[in-house]
Amino acid sequence: MKKEIAEIFGTFVLVFFGVGAAVLGIEIGHFGISMAFGVSIVAAAYGIGAISGAHLNPAVSLGMVAAGRMAGGECIRYIVAQIIGAILGALAVYLIATGKADYSVAANGLGENGYGAGYNGEYSLVAALIFEIVATFVFVTVILGSTENSAPVGFAGLAIGLTLAGIHLVGINVTGVSVNPARSIGPALFVGGGALAQLWVFIVAPIIGGVIAGALYAAGINRSDP
Template sequence: MPKKMIAEGLGTAILVLFGCGTAVIAGGDVGHTGISLAFGLAIVAAAYGIGAISGAHLNPAVSLGMMMAGRMTPGQFVSHAVAQVAGAIIGAAILLVIASGKADYSLAGNGLGQNGYGAGYLGEYGLMSALTFEFVATFIFVTVILGVTGPGSVAGFAGLAIGLTLTAIHLLGINVTGVSVNPARSIGPALFVGGKALGDLWVFIVAPLAGGALAGLVHALGFTRASA
């Protein structure tokens, strides 16, 4: 279990550092497409690097979906989630140290790639749009993960499929919420940024967990599973 927790923590730190880091440090150069690819490629790297150790969930919503699908125990879910949140905080802290080295960087002005919605945030989409997007996108994401790691899947391609799915989700949703689909990814940056990021955080905990749980339940019932 400690080895799995270390792997989940490390992988989630990589996700936050590469994904959020690209948004903060290089977002003006690479745009939304580049940021989307950074999140997707980070997942691919982690999936092939540590997947054999912990499954490379890197996301409490994914772990909850796995538990609802009967692939994890409640205790395993808790340990994974704790490690993922800790890893996200470490990743955000590393990003803050790096970004702070730029003379004109400010935490209040530039942030850490935190999620949000409403007035003053990217496309200024409202609460219902944010909740709907995060719930549906997480449901789709976890459904794909359960499918490509389950019976009948093509061996060796799971990491690529998962990474490309996360990329597509970001291409669609960056303007809506900055894309969470992952409570840990949202918690890490928000703890440092504070203010509105913390006020909006509940959306990026509740909606992804609900979407992940539903995906796991639907999979357990056999509707999205290759074999009953």
């Protein structure tokens, strides 16, 4: 259970840092939120990477399966752990946020992902799907490339964290950036309503992007070895 516990903890850290920055860090803006998500990945990668690989994301784990680097049974255990960690992270942020007198989850949200009228840049469903698929594909490709045996040792955490920060800089105004079904599930469960209705996008699109990245890696397109 060491790997699963590490995944719970790591995904908790990701959601607590990233969603916490969006909800509690009122004056830090999109750049600050982006860096919070990126820093959380760096912290988890160096903190628990040696235990579980620090996937923290069902799309990453499924990408690893598609790449031939993870067994299906282990992937399922990872995904369950990641969702638990994300829910706990969202719960912690929610409990802290409700300590502020004028906070309301209905009015202020909980860093949930979304699209369309009333959400950030009000981008369409098609735009949201394209962004999440492409961004997750890029993210998982970087993870696969930076963690393979021929990659420079010790730099994977930085590469992955900076990539996630960059993705957020591009996409916060589009969907709030998921690229991670667990990260989306946690806040949506507490917000309900539209967040739950739109949740399928942030489950399906990242999984598609992650699996495509893994499949291409397995085909040799993203591999540096002969």
